[in-house]
């Protein structure tokens with residue numbers, strides 16, 4: 107399989123409760139096992155079920171465990187306060203580990219490296235030579251060496267870095283390299299805002315909206331980190347304008363009323379055992395029973411003269427003074443909400459005052475107090491909006507809690523992350539630790555078997571499966587943030603309260619496709635799923651596909667019992683993702699149709715379905731190759747491609763009624779011009795060199811499906827281009843997705859086709875595509891340099907769609923001399939890139955095999971064809 111070189115940047119939040127017993131910090135359940143430091147709550151409160159846990163495993167190409175928690179076991183007595191946790195299977199490939207030991211929580215980030223397992227096939231070798239692409243494995247920035255314990259150094263920030271430095275040395279032999287907390291917070295925030303797509307968002311009245319911050323227009327801003335206490339930091343540009351400068355900063359304010367106050371006071375007043383429990387209580391609370399409102403003072407009236415409505419909180423907890431009640435007489439729910447609102451408003455207000463003081467319009471809020479909780483964010487947003495009269499805006503960060511830890515991590519020299527580019531980072535959302543009844547049983551599961559067992563347990567329990575990420579119910583605030591949250595029961599999803607894992611994959615070989623007209627404004631998705639109607643439609647479509655897909659996936663693995671088990675688990679996992687996204691579409695960042703389709707492929711890979719359509723693709727290739735000679739003879743039109751795809755319900759239904767070749771013949775007959783979008787004549791004119799233009803120098807053909815699509819559609823089109831002197835580069839997926847042809851599969855298909863066509867053979871030989879021929883060339887025994895070459899490159903992805911901001915370096919290199927881009931298929935030219943503009947001539951080809959899409963995009967009908975030719979924009 108065409109693998110990618112990648113390194114993984116993992117960040118994970120350790121457990122809460124370095125203050126198990128609120129007065130005393132403890133670190134002795136931080137254990138080093140095989141040079142990996144892992145911190146996990148050791149069940150001190152006695153209320154946590156400890157189960158063997160397994161590691162997260164996300165990979166762009168295959169699912170492999172990173173932090174391998176499989177077989178993890180607690181050493182010693184469960185009742186013991188700080189037992190040690192052993193990770194016997196953790197491999198040694200973790201380097202660069204950073205900690206943020208705060209007043210309440212420990213945050214941990216580590217970096218692990220993976221070798222490119224790709225077997226250098228002939229295609230790849232030839233491509234590398236031809237386009238001068240280096241092998242990403244050699245990237246000099248990352249070192250996988252694992253420090254020996256005796257002289258291991260770990261970057262750490264937060265008070266605990268100072269407090270526990272000696273203990274680390276004494277107990278674990280680890281030296282702590284202390285990094286300043288404020289430095290780290292700013293470095294972390296800058297990194298997230300610059301390198302992670304859709305990191306920042308606004309949250310108003312239950313509505314989350316991602317904000318894309320321009321890298322060159324990031325400063326100035328106010329960073330408000332709400333941890334145990336609160337820091338407010340003004341970050342401004344450097345005096346000397348450096349392009350990539352990180353800005354300078356000053357801690358301008360803070361408040362001692364912060365996350366620790368909410369958790370500490372809340373715990374005393376409600377007897378809650380965990381932070382999440384307290385937060386959950388607040389969701390069912392009514393603070394009016396305890397807060398004194400303006401209306402309470404003004405006999406139910408507004409104080410309109412100064413703009414205060416009757417429902418405005420006049421005095422938090424103020425009602426308690428006049429009522430002869432004890433703490434037991436108040437509902438814990440109401441207390442929790444009152445406290446949450448008091449603290450959130452207060453922080454929002456102080457933040458606003460500081461923003462005003464320094465003329466800052468943007469305020470980013472971080473810290474684990476926020477915890478992805480909708481009501482908290484709404485309250486803070488409301489305060490900022492209210493006091494600034496709409497002049498300042500509160501923004502939140504998806505990785506809110508990791509600013510300090512990330513900053514400490516960034517302070518490593520030579521990890522290479524300083525010049526990290528957004529296009530090299532790929533975020534993945536693996537099925538994490540599932541939970542039942544709101545209780546989390548462990549961190550995300552990496553070991554396949556454990557992952558499946560989890561899924562199976564859910565079936566037995568008949569419990570809804572939901573991915574374990576914090577969730578925010580929409581519309582919780584009601585009017586202007588002053589109302590109580592609308593009650594939605596247990597909607598706060600726990601983040602495992604123990605361990606919260608996220609993974610960023612660093613793929614140094616990914617690049618922005620150089621032929622995009624404007625990469626800043628480029629948006630791959632045509633369909634925006636933030637439209638609830640679209641979301642619901644596509645969710646139904648994908649759910650409908652699921653049983654058939656599972657059958658195919660299971661069959662592709664021999665239909666064994668193991669495959670069936672994995673198939674079931676995959677179905678449940680993917681359904682759980684869908685359910686979660688249906689509830690909170692922005693849960694994994696901005697959601698487009700392409701992301702959903704890719705998530706499905708990733709999920710298949712997570713359950714080790716390498717290529718669900720393998721045998722189907724093979725069968726179709728063979729059938730198509732059998733009729734290729736006939737087609738080449740009668741060839742009259744270029745638009746033979748993209749007729750059948752396995753991702754379309756309509757197509758799959760048709761397939762049951764006949765063979766693919768019959769469908770293909772029928773479709774060709776039916777495809778009368780003019781097509782629904784038909785710029786074919788303009789393209790033809792350009793291709794045959796009308797108006798005195800020379801043929802294109804090089805065409806990139808983004809190919810789609812196996813079978814008729816590639817063999818009877820794209821190869822004949824390539825042949826026409828080659829015949830006219832245009833070099834052709836076939837651009838195919840790096841990894842299987844549906845029935846799409848992969849770059850690995852191309853040489854064999856081309857070799858078969860070349861048996862029937864001299865043009866293809868000569869060109870494939872010249873392009874080094876025919877492996878045997880290439881060996882001959884290397885031997886010098888056969889020269890065929892005169893022919894126009896036909897080549898193949900991988901695109902860097904494994905999805906039916908393509909995001910051109912993240913393509914393989916070989917594709918980027920091949921694009922340098924290209925002056926024609928041909929995008930084929932629904933996924934690549936309709937769902938994504940339909941509106942994309944390129945620097946060179948572009949042809950978008952597809953048959954629309956979905957009625958709704960046809961209506962929406964081309965005001966047409968299912969099976970209409972798109973042949974959209976757009977000459978270069980510059």
Ligand SMILES: Nc1ncnc2c1ncn2[C@@H]1O[C@H](COP(=O)(O)OP(=O)(O)O)[C@@H](O)[C@H]1O
Pocket residue numbers: 121122123207208209210211212264332333334335364365366367368369381382472473474475476477507603604
């Ligand atoms: N699972 C949790 N356990 C304890 N506190 C939590 C949890 N999740 C969120 N919090 C909140 O986050 C605060 C800690 O935020 P954090 O940014 O980690 O600060 P610090 O570095 O001071 O520990 C806590 O005081 C509490 O309000």
Ligand SMILES: CC(C)(COP(=O)(O)O)[C@@H](O)C(=O)NCCC(=O)O
Pocket residue numbers: 647703748750751752753754755756810811844906930931932933934937955956957
């Ligand atoms: C997954 C696909 C994008 C693949 O299409 P292709 O790119 O192969 O033309 C497409 O099949 C699709 O949009 N399917 C879902 C819609 C449906 O079932 O009608």
Ligand SMILES: [Mn+2]
Pocket residue numbers: 751753810811844845846906931933
């Ligand atoms: Mn396809």
